[in-house]
Amino acid sequence: MQTKPDTAPDAPAPDVPLVSVRNLKTWFEIRGGVLDRMLGRDAGTVKAVDDVTFDLARGEVLGLVGESGSGKSTLGRSLLGLVHATGGSASFEGQEVVGLDEPALRKLRSRMQMVFQDPHAALNPAMTIAQSVGHPLTIHGRLKGRDEIRAHVAKTLERVGLSPADTYMDKYPGDLSGGQKQRAVIARAIVLDPVLLVADEPVSMLDMSVRSKILKLMIDLKDQLGLTYLYITHDLASAKFFCDRIAILYLGKIVEIGEARALYAGPKHPYTEALLGAIPDPDPTRTIPRNLPRGEIPDAAKPPRGCAFHPRCPRAFAPCGWELRDLTPVLEARWAGMEEQAHLAERALIGEIPAEVMEGTTARLPAATPGGGADLLAMLERIRSEDPAEPFWTGIKEMRAEADHVAMEFHPALTPRLYAEGTTAAACHLLDPGLTHPRAAAAPVL
Amino acid sequence: MSETSANAATPADAEDPILTVRDLRVFYGTPRGAARAVDRVSLTIRPGETLGVVGESGSGKSTLGRGILRLLPEGTGVDGEVLYKGQNLVKMTPDQLRRMRGPELGLIFQEPMTRLNPLLRIQEHFEEALKQHHPELKRDELRRRALAALGRTGIPPTRYRQYPHEFSGGMRQRIMIALALVLNPTLLIADEPTTALDVIVEAQIIRLLADLKKTTGTAVMLITHNLGIVAEACDRVAVMYGGKIVEEGDARSVFADPQHPYTQALLRSTISLETTELHTIPGAPPSLINPPQGCLFSPRCGHAMKVCARKAPAEQRLEDGRRVECWLHCPGAIPAGEEAPLERQEITVADEA
Ligand SMILES: Nc1ncnc2c1ncn2[C@@H]1O[C@H](COP(=O)(O)OP(=O)(O)OP(=O)(O)O)[C@@H](O)[C@H]1O
Ligand SMILES: Nc1ncnc2c1ncn2[C@@H]1O[C@H](COP(=O)(O)OP(=O)(O)OP(=O)(O)O)[C@@H](O)[C@H]1O
Ligand code: SF4
Ligand code: SF4
Ligand SMILES: [Mg+2]
Ligand SMILES: [Mg+2]
Numbered sequence: 071m072q073t074k075p076d077t078a079p080d081a082p083a084p085d086v087p088l089v090s091v092r093n094l095k096t097w098f099e100i101r102g103g104v105l106d107r108m109l110g111r112d113a114g115t116v117k118a119v120d121d122v123t124f125d126l127a128r129g130e131v132l133g134l135v136g137e138s139g140s141g142k143s144t145l146g147r148s149l150l151g152l153v154h155a156t157g158g159s160a161s162f163e164g165q166e167v168v169g170l171d172e173p174a175l176r177k178l179r180s181r182m183q184m185v186f187q188d189p190h191a192a193l194n195p196a197m198t199i200a201q202s203v204g205h206p207l208t209i210h211g212r213l214k215g216r217d218e219i220r221a222h223v224a225k226t227l228e229r230v231g232l233s234p235a236d237t238y239m240d241k242y243p244g245d246l247s248g249g250q251k252q253r254a255v256i257a258r259a260i261v262l263d264p265v266l267l268v269a270d271e272p273v274s275m276l277d278m279s280v281r282s283k284i285l286k287l288m289i290d291l292k293d294q295l296g297l298t299y300l301y302i303t304h305d306l307a308s309a310k311f312f313c314d315r316i317a318i319l320y321l322g323k324i325v326e327i328g329e330a331r332a333l334y335a336g337p338k339h340p341y342t343e344a345l346l347g348a349i350p351d352p353d354p355t356r357t358i359p360r361n362l363p364r365g366e367i368p369d370a371a372k373p374p375r376g377c378a379f380h381p382r383c384p385r386a387f388a389p390c391g392w393e394l395r396d397l398t399p400v401l402e403a404r405w406a407g408m409e410e411q412a413h414l415a416e417r418a419l420i421g422e423i424p425a426e427v428m429e430g431t432t433a434r435l436p437a438a439t440p441g442g443g444a445d446l447l448a449m450l451e452r453i454r455s456e457d458p459a460e461p462f463w464t465g466i467k468e469m470r471a472e473a474d475h476v477a478m479e480f481h482p483a484l485t486p487r488l489y490a491e492g493t494t495a496a497a498c499h500l501l502d503p504g505l506t507h508p509r510a511a512a513a514p515v516l
Numbered sequence: 517m518s519e520t521s522a523n524a525a526t527p528a529d530a531e532d533p534i535l536t537v538r539d540l541r542v543f544y545g546t547p548r549g550a551a552r553a554v555d556r557v558s559l560t561i562r563p564g565e566t567l568g569v570v571g572e573s574g575s576g577k578s579t580l581g582r583g584i585l586r587l588l589p590e591g592t593g594v595d596g597e598v599l600y601k602g603q604n605l606v607k608m609t610p611d612q613l614r615r616m617r618g619p620e621l622g623l624i625f626q627e628p629m630t631r632l633n634p635l636l637r638i639q640e641h642f643e644e645a646l647k648q649h650h651p652e653l654k655r656d657e658l659r660r661r662a663l664a665a666l667g668r669t670g671i672p673p674t675r676y677r678q679y680p681h682e683f684s685g686g687m688r689q690r691i692m693i694a695l696a697l698v699l700n701p702t703l704l705i706a707d708e709p710t711t712a713l714d715v716i717v718e719a720q721i722i723r724l725l726a727d728l729k730k731t732t733g734t735a736v737m738l739i740t741h742n743l744g745i746v747a748e749a750c751d752r753v754a755v756m757y758g759g760k761i762v763e764e765g766d767a768r769s770v771f772a773d774p775q776h777p778y779t780q781a782l783l784r785s786t787i788s789l790e791t792t793e794l795h796t797i798p799g800a801p802p803s804l805i806n807p808p809q810g811c812l813f814s815p816r817c818g819h820a821m822k823v824c825a826r827k828a829p830a831e832q833r834l835e836d837g838r839r840v841e842c843w844l845h846c847p848g849a850i851p852a853g854e855e856a857p858l859e860r861q862e863i864t865v866a867d868e869a
Contacts, residue, residue, distance in 0.1 A: 137714040247800060248573075277572045278741065279785040279797040286794050304715065311791045334789070348719035350744030351788055354768040358719045358748055366684045366717055402672035410663055413673055 089126035120322035133309035136319035187271035189251035328494025338496035376483035391483035392465020393428035533560035540596035568746035571756030622701035686717035765838030823854035
């Protein structure tokens with residue numbers, strides 16, 4: 071087995087990042103039903119990875135963290151060419167991955183491997199452990215002859231702690247525990263001597279005490295084999311321990327990235343802050359805060375404008391991307407706590423709130439009945455005065471009653487760029503000194 | 517939530533338990549013999565109290581929850597006592613039990629989609645549940661109660677006529693909670709109610725459960741493998757290992773100062789934001805079909821003594837009311853010479869779960 075990859079003859083200069091990702095996009099077109107197409111409706115695009123940029127240095131562990139659907143797996147898979155990126159660039163050891171054909175990718179993949187979340191699904195139940203782990207050797211024509219392959223497989227199994235290897239070689243996945251299976255999956259990933267491992271939630275399905283064992287193994291392997299990791303997880307606690315740097319993903323975009331210690335010590339993005347606050351901690355002196363973001367990650371096919379986090383962000387303000395459909399969760403939260411009569415009275419005034427993304431900065435909120443515009447406006451003003459801290463209202467420049475609707479003028483939606491400060495960078499308008507937060511004086515931000 | 521645990525402890529202590537489980541055993545028939553998934557478990561739950569049940573996969577948490585409600589597969593052996601309001605549920609007929617489930621004893625499962633009927637509107641779910649247990653209720657009253665329960669879990673009346681697939685995972689879990697609460701159960705058994713959810717939504721649900729406890733007085737048995745959730749939401753905690761409760765007591769005290777070697781090892785091996793070093797527990801959980809002799813943890817315990825591999829320790833009650841099953845807490849009862857450390861072969865790294 072080859073030892074440290076930095077002794078490989080084709081190793082580039084050490085200051086060149088191992089992986090370099092620039093404005094990477096992986097979009098999925100989702101086709102609607104037959105009816106949608108007949109009506110000429112485009113069912114939409116899911117921007118699973120949208121304009122992502124980062125570097126990964128040799129020997130580094132970068133954590134990709136985010137909730138379900140944030141695009142972590144798609145990003146990892148795009149890097150390995152397992153899904154085809156729509157645009158941008160991702161280079162590995164100086165070679166462009168985006169646009170490569172399958173044979174070229176296959177060659178590259180012996181240098182970069184993936185470990186999947188579910189060890190039960192990752193191994194073919196009809197193959198023995200030796201067959202599964204040795205499979206990449208056969209595919210890549212690395213070693214000839216059954217004995218040579220078996221010997222190499224045995225060495226690899228010992229390396230991942232499946233020792234003595236002889237007791238595991240001829241077993242089937244069904245005979246192994248979850249942790250043992252994940253060790254076998256890792257053995258298969260390192261059998262070709264890769265330099266990069268993309269580990270997609272490698273411990274999420276395992277029990278607590280087994281998680282630390284597998285993480286320990288991954289750290290040992292990194293030290294012994296000089297591996298570089300992209301560690302995909304939704305668990306900020308294990309990422310804190312394991313990673314040198316962290317990238318927080320939300321709806322396909324990096325919202326915060328930087329040195330792990332600094333990011334945990336002083337999160338700059340409200341989403342990072344919310345994620346950190348939401349972790350239930352065994353320490354009884356730490357409790358979950360009251361001001362959790364409301365709702366869940368929205369439909370990726372119709373993402374919010376401006377900053378995608380704004381409908382949930384407790385600190386959102388005027389430029390964050392407010393639009394008319396953001397009124398729905400505000401009203402639902404209000405109505406969920408109301409007597410039915412009072413709720414019905416309010417609902418009787420308001421027409422259907424459009425669910426579509428708003429174009430431009432003006433919108434019409436229809437009244438329920440002809441001529442109901444003035445009453446609707448009065449109600450909106452009352453709702454605003456009863457909860458003036460609701461961030462939605464910061465997005466509205468003006469509301470005017472027309473006969474059958476209320477005309478609303480919104481502040482233009484701005485998409486935040488990454489602002490770097492110290493060793494981390496975050497994409498949030500609060501970090502833009504040119505934009506003033508209306509409650510800046512009352513609530514210091516950073 | 518910490519403030520509630522402190523408050524709740526005082527008045528609750530004075531009241532009689534609503535549920536008393538004594539020596540409950542549940543065994544599944546398997547081709548290789550009976551699996552003792554729950555083995556002589558005893559516990560009590562008082563009105564308005566939240567008891568957390570933690571343990572690793574396969575330790576018997578779900579079986580305990582289902583055993584209490586007798587929602588077990590056909591042919592499963594059950595033995596012992598489950599006293600609810602003076603009646604022994606183990607001895608009840610299936611029909612009597614069915615009437616208790618819902619209005620008296622509620623259950624929330626991990627995956628709401630398997631419990632919500634995709635063909636029925638949310639409204640129909642509530643109507644069906646309410647009518648089954650309160651046939652006398654008028655339409656208006658059904659609706660009022662349903663909307664009130666949904667409102668408490670943050671689901672607005674505007675969504676009442678929608679179908680399950682029109683909701684997100686977190687909303688479906690909240691609907692399940694509302695559906696259990698609408699019958700005003702005295703005790704709610706929640707089996708991993710947040711496991712399938714993202715961390716922020718999970719936190720929302722934990723908050724919700726804690727708030728509901730304050731406002732409704734429903735007692736909750738919260739089953740989870742996440743120690744953090746117990747620390748956030750529970751008054752007391754029971755730690756399960758191999759079908760037994762090895763330590764049980766006030767949640768804050770148990771987490772601050774665990775007394776059973778397994779609880780200590782479990783807490784140490786849990787990765788949290790404070791983790792600076794990885795700790796593991798050598799070996800694997802015990803077989804439930806051929807369990808080791810003596811203390812079930814003895815093959816993995818760093819403190820194991822000769823006696824531990826021979827004889828199971830008796831339960832001890834400590835000064836703070838905690839229960840612990842470990843020989844270290846009854847040194848006087850160890851036969852002479854058997855306090856010596858247990859000698860054994862080394863456990864290999866991969867010999868694990
Ligand atoms: N092949 C595909 N076709 C269409 N949409 C897809 C496809 N793969 C992923 N998506 C969508 O892309 C978005 C990102 O998905 P992805 O699996 O990368 O998220 P993730 O962060 O890994 O989530 P999880 O934590 O649940 O694994 C989601 O909205 C998902 O539905
Ligand atoms: N229907 C069944 N037949 C046979 N054995 C079963 C059955 N259900 C559970 N078991 C076994 O009983 C033991 C306890 O299972 P149980 O589901 O109660 O554990 P748990 O603590 O809830 O685990 P998890 O955290 O994985 O949910 C396990 O060893 C399991 O394999
Ligand atoms: S830009 Fe910042 S303040 Fe505005 S919504 Fe996004 S995270 Fe919140
Ligand atoms: S009884 Fe013995 S083996 Fe069991 S936990 Fe206590 S010291 Fe360890
Ligand atoms: Mg994923
Ligand atoms: Mg379970």
